[in-house]
Amino acid sequence: MANNNGIVLKMDNITKTFPGVIALDDVSIELYKGEVLGILGENGAGKSTLIKILAGNYIKDSGSIFVDGQKFEIKNPSEAMASGIRVIYQELNSLNNLTVAENIFVGEQLVKSPFKIVDWKAMNKRAAEILNELNVDLDPNAIIGDLSISEKQVVEIAKAISKEAKILVMDEPTAALSEEETQSLFKIINTLKTKGVSIIYISHRLKEIFEITDRVVILRDGKKVGLRKTVETDANELVTLMVGRDIKEMYPKREVLIGETVLEVKNLNAEGFNDISFNLRKGEILGIFGLLGSGRTALVKALFGANKIHSGEIIINGKKANIKSPKIARDEKIGLVPLDRKVEGLALHLGVKENVTLANIEDLGKGFLINKKLEKIKAGKWVKEMGIKTPTLEQEVNSLSGGNQQKVVLAKWLESGSKIIILNEPTRGIDVGAKIEIYKLMQNLCEEGSAVIMISSELPEILSIADRILVMSKGRITAQYSRTEATEEKLLQSACI
Amino acid sequence: MPEIKASSMEPGKKAKISNTGILFIVLVVLFALFSYVGRPFFFSVLNLIPMLNNLSFIGIIAAVLTMVMVTGEIDFSIGGNIGLTACLAAFLLSKGLPGWLVVVIALFGGAVMGAFNGFLATVVGVNSMIATIGTMFIWRGIGYTLSNGESMLAINPVIDFIGRGFIFKVIPFPIVIFIIIFALTYVVMNLSKWGRSIYAIGTNPMASYLSGINVKKVKFINFLLCGITASLGGLILTSLSAVGMPQHGQGLELVIISGIVLGGTALGGGKGQILGTLAGTLILSLLYNFLTIMNVYYYYIQIVQGAVLVLVVATYEIRQSRALKRV
């Protein structure tokens, strides 16, 4: 076992490309027995791709993987699992109709002889034990669909540690957890370490990286840009490595005159949040911070008419608006750059011009028909103005890079004349250069008199970009800070109330 | 900085024949082959005119169903719709209603059927594949109930004209309907705002909805149009056969849907061309007409129809997964 100086996993020169992006470029990591290796990077740095390759979910283009010194071609998830690799995914993958215990033992139900009968009693008992270890009070027989997001995440963790794991990969396991739950998780991680389990811990929260990891690998734009012993580095160095340039350059400062109120939300209630009141002013970037499941996405969906509002008022430019559908939101000049642009923002297999004009098909000519010339002029204007890199206007947006796709989504709303732009994690999955461009575009919008709401879970980003930050927790606004008041600690604290 | 070259539209594209082009070549080859093997009857006015008439009622339904399918929905109830429309028309004629009124009521009936399918698919949110299998049984069951399972004579000047009349004394009226509807759907799908919404919805319904497109409305109206067109097809068939019977249109959904998929429309929506549908439907009606005139037993033709459906969809899926692998 320990013949390779305790190296349990070696990933050498891994490269993986997707249409339009190099997700991983010649990345190598080593993982020692019983250590916690942090992988740090901003959204889109390649962290998720790396672990998906390790889990057999993606096939690498080139490079090699060694487990216990043996070369190992991981072709599918079962092979990865058979060699003791367990992954807790960031996207929650639960079976909503089944019980907690079943979800924990999915695919590997406990059975008893003689006929390999599924042993429900043992499964429920073992599940209760694991949940107990995690210090959570969950009924193994509860139906997953009834649980909160943080409870679901705990079940995912329980699922991964229920089986003998040699290498445990955690992809942002605390994204939905409170401070207390996070501490329980860290206790578990420490216990697993003493049992000789090696852990890859992915996060972009620096605090956690310092608290739990032994070493940390920093990725940026698909490349490995650094490897540090956690005790030998500090936050400044890590951020600089992650961002790749001076913070000031990364988040350009701006001076904008903030004008009159354009959006006023009063006592809004809907599925996922309660009693939300705030206002937004012309020229302002309003940040919303919160953990996964805090209600931030539900809030912006409701503002955009995609979720039903139960009570409360939305006032736009002094007039009460009844936003019952995205169509009405669009007519009220609200635009939404959604969380998952591929699923919610773009018609991937249509061209750039079709996507830029998607929210405004009515204006593509008089009457019933589309004026193809007008369409080209309109789309061409935005492509030029926003610097969208595409060979032609007809190019399928699928083949554009993440940053350019995001610009297309933004262009769609500018084309329809939106004055209030809501961006949900706008820089997720795009490279650093494109991020800066998106920030600049947001600032230009404000200068031209629009107002922006930006949801972000990246602390450096929201702290530097937003003029004002609302913090949400459990469906309520728990704090509000101006840019000068806000700090990382304050935001995280308010997010866990 | 971006470089937009209006001249080089698609840089990688060489002079390649489109899939639709290939289908039309296949069509010509098949036509020549069948004319030779099926000589002398296949290539004779006696066969070609009825074949064109048949094609016309299949074709108009296929054209409008393409619109439904590009949004990612489907309608299996078209055959049942035809059966019910035929019986309804004959039933109303037997009650002494004037021909024009019968046509109006029949088309209205089609609209109701289409609207009901649309209601199930959009408001209730039922998978339209299953919902329309259910309604298919309902429509045909009502047809059987109206006609008591028998065929009813349907002779009336107006009805006669729909399937057997001529414009300018030479062009069969069904062909005129066929050309008009194909031209209309072509314009809608390729040049109109409505068509753009249809393609957007088929490509990504969620993104379309979140871009302010009224997805339910577009889908609903497509179902409605499909219902009306199917009943128009039912009227043509009634006229051609001079009887209304509940078995009319039985199994036609297999032929029409195979033709549409052969023409390049994806079952999941988003992709599809009216010209492709035209080519696909032409090829299949040619094939089935050939089998019929070669005196192949009806149930054996059914075997071919089922096999063609599976084969056509399989080919499509295999090409899709190959294309994915290439990426």
Next chain:
Amino acid sequence: MAKPEKQYSGLRNFLRTPTPTLIGLYIVMIIVFTIADKNFLTVQNFRGIFNNLAVFGILASGITVVMIAGGFDLSIGSISGLVGIVSAVLMMDQYGVPTPLIFIIAIAIGCAVGLINGLIITKIGINPIITTLGTLAIIRGVCYFWADKNPRIYNVFIQNLGRKFIANAIPYTTVYIIVFFVIIALILKFTRFGRNLYTIGGNETLARLAGIQVDRIKIITYVISGFFCSLAGLLLISQLGSGRPEYGTGAELEVLTIVVLGGVAVGGGKGNLLGVFVALVIIGSISNGMVMLDVPIFLRQVVKGALLVLVISIDALRNRRNLQLY
């Protein structure tokens, strides 16, 4: 350490399925039907209801397995028709095929067609509804190869199979249904295979990530469905006394109604056989009621189609996720 006082909520979970509602519904139906017609609640009538349910019940147990795993099978009526006519032809005196061999051939046919369905659906990746709609047409066409034979069933064993009663009250067929339902229910609840069906139906990607051999299991479900189609085919010719190419036509309509009414979700991941059993009896009683009320035969077809649309609408409303949006 585990806290033994943890309350397991198995019963509560059962109460949340549609099954209790169905049981309640059926009790109401019995009361209403009995008031409407004294002859409803008699051994004689229920004997008939249950005997008529044989074919649908057998088919329902197979398709339940397919549907829980997220599949679909429209070809069940055709497969049982094919098995029926082939077996009937083989039973004709001139061939002299021994009964056990007929059984083997019958089951082989059903399983083979199921296997083909499964292979097309998983290996080529065609939508199961389209695939089985195609195979439905093909198999029904094949049935007509023997259209001119019109074989009658004289084989005593086969005759008894679907027509005999225990103590002149309980049909043999009811015993089969109960035995098969219990076996399948146990498989669903107490085997890894059974639990994996729910995982696949609930979230296929997750099933693959969990290392479950999704394709293989799905293929097996179609073979199971084919197996039950074979049995149903034999029961068809037993009860009808002859082999005809059109036997079993439209059975998929009724079976789907039963299974979805029983709480098996269209799209998979949900369902239990107790619910399907209650739904089976409900649909059987409705058919029986329509006969007793002398509803014209063609109108019954309309009612059955409407029932299917109704139950799938309920299913869609109950299981809808984000569908209300667009």
